[in-house]
Structure formats: C-alpha cells, structure tokens
Amino acid sequence: MFTRMDEGSTEEWLEIRELTLASQRQVADRIIPMLEWLRHSVDGYAVDQLTHSLQTAARAEADGADDELVITALCHDIGKFVSTANHASMSAEVLAPYVRPELYQLIQHHQVFQGAAYNHHFGWDPDAREAYRDEPWFDLAVTFADDWDQMSFDPDYPTPPLAHFEERLRAVFAEPRITK
Numbered sequence: 382m383f384t385r386m387d388e389g390s391t392e393e394w395l396e397i398r399e400l401t402l403a404s405q406r407q408v409a410d411r412i413i414p415m416l417e418w419l420r421h422s423v424d425g426y427a428v429d430q431l432t433h434s435l436q437t438a439a440r441a442e443a444d445g446a447d448d449e450l451v452i453t454a455l456c457h458d459i460g461k462f463v464s465t466a467n468h469a470s471m472s473a474e475v476l477a478p479y480v481r482p483e484l485y486q487l488i489q490h491h492q493v494f495q496g497a498a499y500n501h502h503f504g505w506d507p508d509a510r511e512a513y514r515d516e517p518w519f520d521l522a523v524t525f526a527d528d529w530d531q532m533s534f535d536p537d538y539p540t541p542p543l544a545h546f547e548e549r550l551r552a553v554f555a556e557p558r559i560t561k
C-alpha cells in the first residue's frame with residue numbers, strides 16, 4: 382500500500398474506494414451515540430436536547446413529513462454534540478450528503494428562523510428570517526421553526542424513544558449522495 386497519495390496505483394485507489402463505501406454503514410452507528418449524548422445538554426431548558434430533538438422529529442412526523450425530513454428534524458441540533466455556537470452549520474454538514482438540498486438549507490438557517498420566538502429578548506431582529514423570504518425553502522423553514530422546533534420543550538409531550546426513528550435513520554444515512 383502506498384505511503385503517499387501521489388504514488389497510489391489505480392488498483393490501490395479502487396480498493397480504498399470499495400472499503401470506504403463498505404464502512405458507510407458505520408455512519409449511523411456514530412450518529413446514534415451523538416444523538417444520545419444530547420441528553421447531557423440541558424442549559425436551563427425544561428427538557429434536554431435529546432428529548433427536544435425527539436419531540437421535533439415526532440411533530441414533523443405527525444404533520445406528515447417524509448422520512449428524510451423526519452430524520453433531518455431528529456438531527457437538526459446534532460452539532461450541539463460539539464458546540465452550540467456553530468451547531469446549525471455543523472448539523473447541516475452532518476446531514477448534507479444524505480438529504481435533499483432544501484433540507485440542508487433548512488438546517489443551515491434554522492437558528493435565524495427560530496429567532497422569531499426569542500430574538501426580541503436579546504435586542505436582536507425578530508424578523509431576521511425575512512432576508513430569506515424569496516428562498517424556495519422559506520415556507521418549510523417557517524413551519525419547521527414555528528410548529529416543530531420552538532414548540533418542542535415540553536416535558537409533558539409524549540416523546541417517542543430514539544428507537545422509534547432508528548430504522549429510518551439507518552436508511553437515510555446508508556448512502557451518501559456524493560461519493561467522490
């Protein structure tokens with residue numbers, strides 16, 4: 382096997398590609414513990430971030446969202462595994478190869494849309510989302526923020542367990558759209 386990339390043979394590179402694709406199934410095995418870790422993130426909210434994520438996904442499901450959107454909702458705050466400050470971008474990038482482009486945009490910008498619920502408390506613009514009014518995913522982002530995300534801090538909501546979503550999560554993360 383080569384020790385520097387520019388000396389690799391086609392045969393070696395094809396083998397690496399095959400092994401890389403074979404290990405793809407492990408992505409979901411890593412996503413699940415990241416989501417489970419979110420139970421340790423509370424920061425003063427009425428529910429932990431895993432519960433919040435499960436409720437967000439459950440509300441999407443209840444409103445008839447397709448599997449890709451339900452799993453996007455489940456993973457929309459997964460970046461908080463590392464840091465809340467840039468979690469929207471990290472969550473979007475985790476999802477990027479596995480969901481349609483509008484769902485990537487939805488998560489990339491979800492904090493701006495969610496801000497309509499609380500920005501005024503901090504002296505920030507509650508209408509900041511209006512900058513995206515002409516985007517094709519604007520209405521979905523409003524639904525996501527207003528009806529699913531910001532609603533999902535309720536200790537009394539019948540929160541499904543992570544196992545409820547596991548089969549769909551594994552299906553969504555089974556195959557990246559970009560394999561280059």
Ligand SMILES: [Fe+2]
Pocket residue numbers: 433437457458530
């Ligand atoms: Fe959220």
